Amino acid sequence: MQTRVATGARVRAGASAEPAPALTLVCDRAVVPFAGFTLLANATVAIGGGLDALITIAAVCGATAVGWAVWRRRSGAARESPSMESKTLPAPDVDDRTRIALLAAAVISILVYVTTGWLTAFVVCAGMAAAGALARTWNMTPHPALARAEHGAAATLVALSILCAVATAVAHRSDADDSFYVNLVVAAVDRPDAPLLAGDTLHGLSDIPMSLPVFKVLSWEMLQACIARVTGVDVLTLVHVIIPPLIAMLIPLAYARLLALLLPGRWPWALAVVVAVLLLAGDGKAGHAGFALLRLQQGKSVLLHVALPLISAYGIAFALRPDRRRFILLMSAQIAAVGLSSSGLWLAPAVAGLALVGAMPWPTSRSELWRSARTLGIGLAASVHALGLALLLRAETRRSFEQAVHRLDSLVWSGDRLVAHASDLVLGSGPYAWLALFCLPAALAAAPGLLQRRWAAVSLVAFFGAFWNPLTAPFVANQITGPDTYFRVFWLIPLPVFVATVLTAPLEWRFGGHTGKGSARVIATLVLVSLALLVLPQTRTLSNENGVRIARPGWKVDPDEMEVVVFISRYADSDDIVLAPAHISRWLPLLHGHPPPLIVREMYLGPLHERLGGEEVERRLVLTHLVSGESFGRGSAELLAKAIDDYPLEVVCLGGRGLSRPELRRVLLDSALEVRERGTDYEIWARGTMRP
Numbered sequence: 001m002q003t004r005v006a007t008g009a010r011v012r013a014g015a016s017a018e019p020a021p022a023l024t025l026v027c028d029r030a031v032v033p034f035a036g037f038t039l040l041a042n043a044t045v046a047i048g049g050g051l052d053a054l055i056t057i058a059a060v061c062g063a064t065a066v067g068w069a070v071w072r073r074r075s076g077a078a079r080e081s082p083s084m085e086s087k088t089l090p091a092p093d094v095d096d097r098t099r100i101a102l103l104a105a106a107v108i109s110i111l112v113y114v115t116t117g118w119l120t121a122f123v124v125c126a127g128m129a130a131a132g133a134l135a136r137t138w139n140m141t142p143h144p145a146l147a148r149a150e151h152g153a154a155a156t157l158v159a160l161s162i163l164c165a166v167a168t169a170v171a172h173r174s175d176a177d178d179s180f181y182v183n184l185v186v187a188a189v190d191r192p193d194a195p196l197l198a199g200d201t202l203h204g205l206s207d208i209p210m211s212l213p214v215f216k217v218l219s220w221e222m223l224q225a226c227i228a229r230v231t232g233v234d235v236l237t238l239v240h241v242i243i244p245p246l247i248a249m250l251i252p253l254a255y256a257r258l259l260a261l262l263l264p265g266r267w268p269w270a271l272a273v274v275v276a277v278l279l280l281a282g283d284g285k286a287g288h289a290g291f292a293l294l295r296l297q298q299g300k301s302v303l304l305h306v307a308l309p310l311i312s313a314y315g316i317a318f319a320l321r322p323d324r325r326r327f328i329l330l331m332s333a334q335i336a337a338v339g340l341s342s343s344g345l346w347l348a349p350a351v352a353g354l355a356l357v358g359a360m361p362w363p364t365s366r367s368e369l370w371r372s373a374r375t376l377g378i379g380l381a382a383s384v385h386a387l388g389l390a391l392l393l394r395a396e397t398r399r400s401f402e403q404a405v406h407r408l409d410s411l412v413w414s415g416d417r418l419v420a421h422a423s424d425l426v427l428g429s430g431p432y433a434w435l436a437l438f439c440l441p442a443a444l445a446a447a448p449g450l451l452q453r454r455w456a457a458v459s460l461v462a463f464f465g466a467f468w469n470p471l472t473a474p475f476v477a478n479q480i481t482g483p484d485t486y487f488r489v490f491w492l493i494p495l496p497v498f499v500a501t502v503l504t505a506p507l508e509w510r511f512g513g514h515t516g517k518g519s520a521r522v523i524a525t526l527v528l529v530s531l532a533l534l535v536l537p538q539t540r541t542l543s544n545e546n547g548v549r550i551a552r553p554g555w556k557v558d559p560d561e562m563e564v565v566v567f568i569s570r571y572a573d574s575d576d577i578v579l580a581p582a583h584i585s586r587w588l589p590l591l592h593g594h595p596p597p598l599i600v601r602e603m604y605l606g607p608l609h610e611r612l613g614g615e616e617v618e619r620r621l622v623l624t625h626l627v628s629g630e631s632f633g634r635g636s637a638e639l640l641a642k643a644i645d646d647y648p649l650e651v652v653c654l655g656g657r658g659l660s661r662p663e664l665r666r667v668l669l670d671s672a673l674e675v676r677e678r679g680t681d682y683e684i685w686a687r688g689t690m691r692p
Contacts, residue, residue, distance in 0.1 A: 023157045024257040027250060027310055028329060034223070035332035036061065038339030039385075041219035044196060051192040055226050098136055099445045105129035106442035114434055119420055120470055126441040127464030133444045134457040141361040142320070142451035156268045157256060160275050161249040164293065167279060168248035169241075169553040171542050173294045174561070176586050179600050180211070181221055181298050183589035185235050188225035190574075190592055196222060200607050202589050204574065204596025208607045212342070213396040217389055219339030220299035236590055240556045244296035247306065251278070251292060254306045258313040258497065262452040266507045273500035273529055278305075280533045281436075282541035283428030286487055288495055289541040294548065297556060299340035304491050307337040307344065308351050312494065315355025315379065316455060322375050331382035338386050343488050345390035346480050349383035350492055354462055356380065358455030415470030418477055422468065422487040426495075431536040436495060439502040446505035456501075459493050467492060503529050557587055564684070567677045568651050569595060571686035576650035579643065581628030584653055584682075595650065599624050619643070627664070629657025637663040644671045654683045 037058055044054045109125035112118070179202070187194075187201035197216045200208035210216060224243065228235045233242070255274050259267040278292040291301040311333045318326040334352055337344030356379040363369040413421070427433035440460060447453040467476050467489040477486040506524035539546050555562060564580075565587045572578050572595035578588070585597035598620040599605060609617050623643055625631040643649060644667070652673060658664060659681070668675075673685040 023154060024253045024260070027253050027257060027306070030250070031307075031310060031329065031336050032332045033062070033065075034219075034339065035335040036065065037223055038219040038335050041196070041222045041339065042217060042389075045198075045216050048195040048198070050194050050196060051188045051222070051225055051229055054196065054222060055229060058226065098133075102129055102133055103442060103445035105132070106438055106440075106445065109441055110434055110438040113437065119423060120416065122437060123419070123464050123469045126437070127461065127469070129441040129444060130457050130460035130464060133453060134461055137450060137454050137457065138362055139364050140450055140454070142359055142449075142454050153268050156272065157252055160252040160271060164248040164251050164275060164278070165245040167542065168293050168296055169245045170550050171293055172549045172551055172554070172556045173290075173547045174556065174558050175295055175298070176601060177295075177298060178557070179586040179589050180604070182236065182239050183594075184215075184218065184221040185225045185228065185239060186590065186592055186594070188222060189228050189235055192229060200604075202596070202600045202604060203598075203608060204577065205608070205611060208611055211604050211607055213393050214342035214345065217338050217342060217345065217393070218299065220302065220341075223339075235592065236555055239297045241553050244556075245553075247296045247302055248293065251275075251305045254309040254313075255494070255497065258309045258316075258494065259500070261313055261316050262455065262497070263448060263501065263504070265448055266504050269504045269507055269525065270497070270500040273503050273533075274496040276529065276533050277496045277499055279541055281432055281537045282539040282543065282546045283430055283432045283537050284424070284426045286425040287427065288490075290546070293541060294556075300343060303337050303340040303344055303347070307333055307340055308347065308491060309494055309497075311337065311348055311351045312355045312455075315352045316359040316451070318379050318382075319356045319359035319375060320451075322378060327378065327382060330379065331385070334383055335385050338389060343481070343485060343491070345386050345393070347488065347491055348386045349380075349390075350462075352383055353380060354459045354492070355455065358458035359451060413474070413477075413483075415473040418473040418486055419468060419470055422473075422489060425487040426490045428538065430538040432538065435532055435536050436499060439499045440493070440495075443498040443501040446502045448508055452501070456498070463489070463492055499532075503532055557590070560679075560681070561587060564653065564655075564679070564682050565591065567684050568653060569593075570690045571676060571684065571688060572650040573691070577647045578651040578653070579623055579627055579649050580651070580653035581630075581655040581658070582624055583628070584655060585624065597624075598647075627653060627658045628655050629659070629661060637667050640664060641667045641671065644668075644673065648687075649673075650687050652685045654685070655681055659683060 040058050040061060041054060044050075044057065049057075105125065106129060109122050109129065112125055113122035183202055184197070188196060197210060197218065199206075199210055224235070224239055227233070228238050231238075252271055252275060256267060256271050259270050259274070263270045278289045280289075281287065282289050284290070288304065292305045295301040311330065314326060314330040314333050318330050330352060334344070334348040337348035356376055360375050360379075361368065361372060363372045423429075423433065423437075427436050440463075443456050444453055444460070447456060466472055473486065476489065477483045481488055504525055506528060507521050509521055509524070542548050542550065549558075561584060564584050568578055568580060568584070568588065569591050574593040574595060576595045578585075578595045578597050580588070580597055582599070582601070585599060586601050588594045588597050589600060599608075602621065605617050605621070608620075619639075622631065623639065626636055626640060640652075644652065652668060654661075654664060654668075668685045671685075672687055674687075675683055676686045676690065677684040
């Protein structure tokens with residue numbers, strides 16, 4: 001049994017270097033406008049403008065852009081820009097012995113890890129395999145192969161997009177990060193004249209800075225605020241119900257854009273496996289699957305599964321055939337990535353750089369040096385916006401971590417612990433983690449041609465050599481990614497694509513000298529995919545074990561907790577202060593005109609410390625734990641009685657074990673508050689009656 005060598009097909013000068021299905025061009029139509037909006041949002045924040053100002057500026061610029069595009073089309077000015085490099089020749093590929101050696105290296109790497117549990121050994125072995133593959137192909141020039149016109153490919157894309165949209169619409173799992181991100185939208189809509197992203201909008205206090213300076217670059221939440229403001233749609237309905245399924249439909253399109261370049265002979269199959277990975281492999285608290293289908297209300301998920309695959313595809317396309325259009329797409333995708341998440345400040349340039357270096361021809365003579373340097377230099381110039389903002393905000397963000405009241409433990413973790421923790425968060429610790437790690441170096445052997453092998457080798461050398469290893473991990477965590485989000489180094493590589501590359505490899509095996517996809521190859525692929533994704537994962541993405549509730553489309557918050565939040569909001573308004581358990585307080589900022597709780601989440605206490613002082617912050621924290629029954633000691637009842645009058649508290653919510661504390665109830669009975677609502681796990685005490 002041998003693996004078929006799929007060399008790059010000859011491409012005519014002027015032919016598309018993006019052999020993508022037509023449906024995937026929807027992504028292009030979305031990326032450029034959102035990049036433009038991101039620039040406008042960043043500028044509006046910089047000058048202290050509000051939401052209404054942003055809407056006005058965006059409307060004027062949008063109308064101007066549409067008019068200009070119509071004029072260019074009618075005047076015939078919209079033509080494909082000439083390519084800076086039209087020389088396209090078939091590229092050689094590695095021989096079967098090299099493939100076997102790479103596969104053996106992948107097997108040895110994972111066996112060493114599984115038998116010893118020593119993750120560093122895997123990093124070393126897999127990194128050496130990637131370096132060997134890179135050395136073997138350094139003087140070979142990759143070229144694109146046109147994606148085959150697979151029968152039913154368009155129908156496959158549509159079906160997978162609808163499947164992702166339906167899964168996202170009916171799968172609900174609460175995520176506490178919504179308390180911040182959704183509140184950015186709510187606050188902008190509630191106060192459309194106030195400066196955008198100017199400070200804390202969670203606790204009802206003025207002059208509180210944003211928890212991290214890098215959050216000022218976000219434009220995804222500002223776009224949602226603009227839509228809510230113009231349409232009048234409730235923010236939580238827009239963010240939780242309407243937008244996530246629409247974004248989910250883009251996930252297969254974005255991955256298809258990349259797979260059509262890397263796996264032109266089997267991209268529909270590989271795309272189906274990518275979607276299967278997202279649906280079935282739920283191992284890891286911060287795994288790719290959880291971000292793909294369960295957190296699409298947050299920009300970071302859109303970054304991971306839409307923006308980053310597109311950046312890789314655009315970077316590869318530009319390196320293969322540089323021109324103005326591909327440069328604009330590459331630059332726009334990176335600007336969009338910054339607007340989606342502050343992690344885009346470093347991820348977007350890194351992913352773009354890996355795509356450029358992995359796909360461009362490397363100079364083997366002086367005559368080729370200038371051409372390659374020019375391509376790389378122009379391509380890297382597409383990262384100017386992201387890199388400029390990253391450098392501008394780096395010092396202030398670093399200082400925020402170092403001077404935080406509750407410093408992150410990960411700031412002083414060893415490299416070994418950082419590497420292991422990142423793996424556990426993203427992959428879990430079971431058999432699926434072994435499969436995913438094995439597929440990283442194994443994809444070098446399973447790649448059908450030079451283009452994917454070179455790109456994968458460059459990506460893995462950077463991943464293992466610079467980002468995910470015990471020697472560099474502390475520096476990367478503290479200087480680049482942030483210590484609490486170091487696990488996002490796994491976002492540098494599209495892990496589902498590596499898994500799909502390996503699991504669909506049987507489709508291009510030879511049996512008895514015959515080529516093509518026969519029934520034996522299809523059956524072998526289906527068996528391999530079934531064994532890998534139905535047996536190995538310990539947690540299904542959409543299962544109860546993963547904290548997922550399957551229900552009709554609605555708010556992605558626990559309905560019992562949200563019921564309490566709605567009750568509280570009926571007895572207090574934005575000028576009142578409320579006290580509630582932490583698992584209730586975190587959802588109050590999701591509502592328009594929410595009454596501010598004493599604290600929202602412990603991780604947001606840093607800015608409050610500077611304004612209120614450490615003693616007051618500690619008091620708020622103790623009171624929050626007190627009403628949930630998490631802590632109770634001498635003087636607790638007196639502390640609550642004093643707080644009711646000092647703040648004063650308009651609403652006090654008892655929950656959990658706090659209901660079994662008679663001392664707390666006696667304090668409430670003696671106060672001006674009266675019990676207004678009562679459930680099996682909560683009581684709401686309020687001064688006034690329910691508001692209309």
